[in-house]
Amino acid sequence: MITVRSLVIALTILVLGPLSANAQDVVKIGQIEAQTGANAIYGWMSSQGTALAVDEINKGGGFKVGNKTYKIQLIALDTRGEPKEATVQLKRLVEVDGAKYIFGPFLSNVFLAVRPYAGEFNGKLLMWGGATRIHDYVGTPGHEFLMRTWNWDAGKNGFGELMVDNLVKTTGAKKIAMLFQNDQGGKVLEDIYVPMFKAKGIEYRLDYFEPGTKDFSAVLAKIAAWKPDFLFPSYADSYLYDIVRQATESGQLTKFFLVRGSLGPGLKNKDGIGEYMVYVPKYFEEAEKKDPKVAKFIKSYKDFYKRDFPYDQAPLCSASCYDHVYMLVEAMKKAGTVDDPAAVRKALMSMTYDGMWRIRFDEKGEAVFNFDVVRLKKGGALEVTHINPN
Amino acid sequence: MTGQALLWGGLYALPIFVRSDFLLTIFIFTFIYGILAVTFDLIFGFTGQLSMFHPAVFGVSAYMTHLLAVHYKLPFWAATVPSAAAAIVLAIIVGSICFKFRLKTFYFAVVTLAFAEMIRLGVMNWNSVTNGTLGLVVAGKPTIYWPGSGIVPVKGPIAWYYLTLVCLSLTVLVCARCLRSWMGRCFGAIRLNEDLARTLGINVFRYKLLSFAIGNALASFAGGLYGYYTGYIDPGYLGINQSMEVLAMVLLGGQGTLVGPIVGSLVLTGLPHAIDLRAEVRSILYGAILIFTILVMPRGIVGTLNAWRSRRGA
Amino acid sequence: MTQLVLGQALNGAIIGAMYGIIALGITLTFGITGIVNFALGEFMMIGAYATYALADRGGLPYPVAVVPACLIAAAAGYLSNKAFFRFTRNNLVNGLLVSIGLISIFESASMLLWTATPVEMHFVLPGALRLGDIGLPKMKLVVFAVIVAVIVATYFALARTWLGRASFAYAQNPEAAMLMGVHTPRLETAVMLYSTGLAGLGGALYASLYSLEPAMGGVYVLKGMEAAILGGIGSLMGSLWGGVILGVIEGVGSIFLPTAFRDAYGLAVLVAILLFRPSGLFGDE
Numbered sequence: 001m002i003t004v005r006s007l008v009i010a011l012t013i014l015v016l017g018p019l020s021a022n023a024q025d026v027v028k029i030g031q032i033e034a035q036t037g038a039n040a041i042y043g044w045m046s047s048q049g050t051a052l053a054v055d056e057i058n059k060g061g062g063f064k065v066g067n068k069t070y071k072i073q074l075i076a077l078d079t080r081g082e083p084k085e086a087t088v089q090l091k092r093l094v095e096v097d098g099a100k101y102i103f104g105p106f107l108s109n110v111f112l113a114v115r116p117y118a119g120e121f122n123g124k125l126l127m128w129g130g131a132t133r134i135h136d137y138v139g140t141p142g143h144e145f146l147m148r149t150w151n152w153d154a155g156k157n158g159f160g161e162l163m164v165d166n167l168v169k170t171t172g173a174k175k176i177a178m179l180f181q182n183d184q185g186g187k188v189l190e191d192i193y194v195p196m197f198k199a200k201g202i203e204y205r206l207d208y209f210e211p212g213t214k215d216f217s218a219v220l221a222k223i224a225a226w227k228p229d230f231l232f233p234s235y236a237d238s239y240l241y242d243i244v245r246q247a248t249e250s251g252q253l254t255k256f257f258l259v260r261g262s263l264g265p266g267l268k269n270k271d272g273i274g275e276y277m278v279y280v281p282k283y284f285e286e287a288e289k290k291d292p293k294v295a296k297f298i299k300s301y302k303d304f305y306k307r308d309f310p311y312d313q314a315p316l317c318s319a320s321c322y323d324h325v326y327m328l329v330e331a332m333k334k335a336g337t338v339d340d341p342a343a344v345r346k347a348l349m350s351m352t353y354d355g356m357w358r359i360r361f362d363e364k365g366e367a368v369f370n371f372d373v374v375r376l377k378k379g380g381a382l383e384v385t386h387i388n389p390n
Numbered sequence: 391m392t393g394q395a396l397l398w399g400g401l402y403a404l405p406i407f408v409r410s411d412f413l414l415t416i417f418i419f420t421f422i423y424g425i426l427a428v429t430f431d432l433i434f435g436f437t438g439q440l441s442m443f444h445p446a447v448f449g450v451s452a453y454m455t456h457l458l459a460v461h462y463k464l465p466f467w468a469a470t471v472p473s474a475a476a477a478i479v480l481a482i483i484v485g486s487i488c489f490k491f492r493l494k495t496f497y498f499a500v501v502t503l504a505f506a507e508m509i510r511l512g513v514m515n516w517n518s519v520t521n522g523t524l525g526l527v528v529a530g531k532p533t534i535y536w537p538g539s540g541i542v543p544v545k546g547p548i549a550w551y552y553l554t555l556v557c558l559s560l561t562v563l564v565c566a567r568c569l570r571s572w573m574g575r576c577f578g579a580i581r582l583n584e585d586l587a588r589t590l591g592i593n594v595f596r597y598k599l600l601s602f603a604i605g606n607a608l609a610s611f612a613g614g615l616y617g618y619y620t621g622y623i624d625p626g627y628l629g630i631n632q633s634m635e636v637l638a639m640v641l642l643g644g645q646g647t648l649v650g651p652i653v654g655s656l657v658l659t660g661l662p663h664a665i666d667l668r669a670e671v672r673s674i675l676y677g678a679i680l681i682f683t684i685l686v687m688p689r690g691i692v693g694t695l696n697a698w699r700s701r702r703g704a
Numbered sequence: 705m706t707q708l709v710l711g712q713a714l715n716g717a718i719i720g721a722m723y724g725i726i727a728l729g730i731t732l733t734f735g736i737t738g739i740v741n742f743a744l745g746e747f748m749m750i751g752a753y754a755t756y757a758l759a760d761r762g763g764l765p766y767p768v769a770v771v772p773a774c775l776i777a778a779a780a781g782y783l784s785n786k787a788f789f790r791f792t793r794n795n796l797v798n799g800l801l802v803s804i805g806l807i808s809i810f811e812s813a814s815m816l817l818w819t820a821t822p823v824e825m826h827f828v829l830p831g832a833l834r835l836g837d838i839g840l841p842k843m844k845l846v847v848f849a850v851i852v853a854v855i856v857a858t859y860f861a862l863a864r865t866w867l868g869r870a871s872f873a874y875a876q877n878p879e880a881a882m883l884m885g886v887h888t889p890r891l892e893t894a895v896m897l898y899s900t901g902l903a904g905l906g907g908a909l910y911a912s913l914y915s916l917e918p919a920m921g922g923v924y925v926l927k928g929m930e931a932a933i934l935g936g937i938g939s940l941m942g943s944l945w946g947g948v949i950l951g952v953i954e955g956v957g958s959i960f961l962p963t964a965f966r967d968a969y970g971l972a973v974l975v976a977i978l979l980f981r982p983s984g985l986f987g988d989e
Binding site: 440487491493494495496497499500501504505507508511514515634637638641670671673674676677678679680681683684685688 | 802813
């Protein structure tokens with residue numbers, strides 16, 4: 001319903017103009033992610049994790065910077081994946097709510113739409129999200145407000161390089177067929193991996209499908225006729241389940257190499273696959289047993305949300321999520337201020353945070369963190385390799 | 391009449407009182423979508439043709455305006471002209487096909503939808519020109535002649551507010567002019583009863599095509615403005631959901647009126663930001679509002695108000 | 705190459721049958737009651753999730769779970785009709801708008817219940833039939849058989865029974881039908897129940913083949929609409945043929961032309977049909 005509160009706020013704005021939020025004992029964090037809509041899968045886990053972290057911190061009495069204790073107010077807005085919505089929402093967060101710290105976005109089209117506005121507040125804002133296209137701008141002049149909270153496939157810290165090397169070494173793969181959806185994510189994967197394959201002398205082919213496709217028989221049949229060693233499919237679980245299932249059903253494509261997505265599709269089809277090799281920010285099922293921090297997170301999640309823990313989605317909490325709230329608080333303590341995003345950013349860039357992940361940022365402001373490579377064999381046997389670039 | 395004066399006066403005077411970027415942005419989007427909604431209403435509310443083709447011209451002109459400006463170093467306004475011309479050409483081609491074959495309302499909607507989708511797929515896959523799904527970043531700004539300062543770029547919420555408001559006003563004026571003329575009467579006749587109009591000697595084909603072409607040509611300006619304002623263009627602009635949004639705006643605001651679509655645009659653009667609810671619940675509410683409007687208030691807000699007033703003998 | 709084409713033609717036919725069952729729902733609703741139910745995809749979604757809930761979470765064997773799932777979808781259809789659709793009879797645009805509203809409501813409700821994370825049902829009938837190089841999953845064949853059976857049964861039920869003739873009389877002239885003793889509101893309700901139940905069945909079958917997400921209905925209703933128009937609104941067998949033809953065109957087209965344009969092939973054919981034979985391939989002029 002249109003609350004009286006929101007109407008009063010609107011009227012106050014009309015009369016007084018932008019409010020200067022004097023954050024006395026509250027630090028406002030804004031979040032723009034897609035919580036609903038077709039792309040909710042990318043924003044959902046982030047919104048879950050951040051809310052949990054904020055609640056924990058507040059329940060614990062807040063945090064101290066200098067001689068003041070602060071609590072966090074999280075204003076999480078749902079962009080529905082629409083750039084137009086996000087633009088207005090960011091303006092509201094910055095102007096009306098006075099938030100200086102923005103979590104998100106994960107979606108590249110949203111990021112590209114809000115970037116110019118955020119840029120006007122360069123130096124007075126910190127925005128950190130997982131969007132692929134942030135990579136193009138982070139570290140460039142005029143973008144000191146920006147950081148990217150997901151790791152990058154290529155380059156010396158890149159997990160993609162490592163995985164492809166590993167793949168060639170352990171399996172001798174020479175022909176790889178890529179099957180991506182025709183959107184930002186797919187196109188960026190093309191830009192990263194095609195040169196990589198070329199450089200390593202791997203024969204490749206690239207097929208695109210239209211987002212929304214459910215039946216891949218036609219394109220899978222075409223690919224199977226080419227007889228690849230591995231199929232390198234798209235990045236979203238919503239496609240992977242169907243691609244992996246249909247590929248294994250046909251019996252001709254049984255080896256999979258993935259740099260996004262979860263273990264789920266492989267496990268579901270474990271009797272049909274030959275091999276399933278996937279990069280996972282964290283293999284939560286195993287981590288729960290070995291890492292007390294992860295176990296604590298899972299328990300807190302279940303207590304707070306009163307639902308089953310989404311093991312499949314949890315790896316996406318590696319971007320602008322639970323750990324990052326705590327890391328931000330650490331950075332504020334280190335910088336000695338909550339009001340100066342530039343100083344806080346400097347602190348973030350100079351620290352390594354040990355949460356569920358071991359996170360640090362490279363010289364441009366892009367995250368580097370540890371990850372797992374899981375190799376699933378026919379029948380379900382698992383082999384987990386932990387890689388820590390830090 | 392006073393209602394109209396109040397509305398436009400209020401809109402032009404608004405930035406004197408409202409300085410918040412956040413609120414002004416809502417109005418800017420309202421105006422840009424308002425152009426789409428008003429021009430859609432010209433074809434739908436006034437001529438009775440349910441066109442699903444608007445997203446196609448919206449998106450194509452967004453791309454064209456930007457690409458022409460960049461590749462041929464044209465100023466914004468110069469680039470909008472060929473885009474409008476392209477919109478007219480597309481409209482004439484699609485319209486001729488549809489109207490020549492005398493497609494009835496429902497099938498007209500389906501065919502225009504089909505064409506719009508085909509154009510969208512083309513735009514999405516023509517990577518060399520449109521950059522496909524990666525989209526294009528628009529760094530340029532429209533420029534206007536400001537007495538005293540010369541040619542200045544349009545920057546900042548207030549400048550954009552007035553720019554888009556003026557464009558909307560001009561759109562409404564052009565449409566109003568058309569509707570008041572003989573053209574408008576033909577549109578109305580076609581909407582009420584196409585066959586009867588034909589027997590009265592009206593060249594139904596020609597007038598339908600005219601309405602379709604004018605509506606799409608004016609809508610193309612919205613594409614250029616939107617691309618420049620948001621700074622980013624991607625194939626999503628040509629998607630079906632744009633059609634749905636515009637249709638909802640017109641129906642909610644009041645079809646067959648020129649102000650109705652603007653009111654509808656304001657409500658649907660601004661409401662999501664006033665209602666502080668869980669995202670899914672908000673979507674449910676949106677759906678409920680739509681259903682409520684169509685079943686209980688079919689003439690839309692403005693239409694119902696007008697009927698109310700005339701019944702009270704105003 | 706022929707193997708490839710043949711395989712895709714067969715696969716396309718099966719997918720087309722799924723379009724066909726939605727098309728049948730659309731054609732029945734629009735042809736008999738004059739109501740445009742553009743939200744049929746949502747009833748398909750309801751049927752799919754209901755099947756998943758009953759079969760995977762509830763532990764019922766799949767064939768047993770399908771029946772209540774269809775009933776749930778039909779119940780939702782009944783409520784939608786009673787509350788909204790019956791007021792949009794013969795008013796195309798209103799029906800469209802009500803449908804859009806319902807789509808918003810159902811999709812969001814589904815998001816609340818299930819979240820956007822896709823769910824996949826257990827595999828009911830794994831394994832594929834091999835014909836040379838072609839592999840046809842067994843479950844797909846079952847789905848195809850069921851859909852064809854249902855559509856053919858509907859055809860015979862309507863063409864040969866009193867209820868069927870009454871429906872067509874109602875479609876032609878409701879007042880006259882009423883005078884002849886056809887209980888029209890009940891007929892309308894029956895059509896709604898059946899068409900949404902059909903969509904639910906489509907969803908239940910879909911659940912055995914693909915992963916589910918709240919937005920799944922959108923694509924299908926569009927394809928279903930295309931198939932219905934292709935076959936001819938009002939023609940029952942036409943909806944099956946329309947669906948199959950659409951599916952085959954898309955499948956075979958994807959072999960020779962870029963997969964990226966797959967949706968365009970069906971659209972192009974649709975436009976051609978509407979221009980040159982607007983009553984569809986099997987409809988009456």
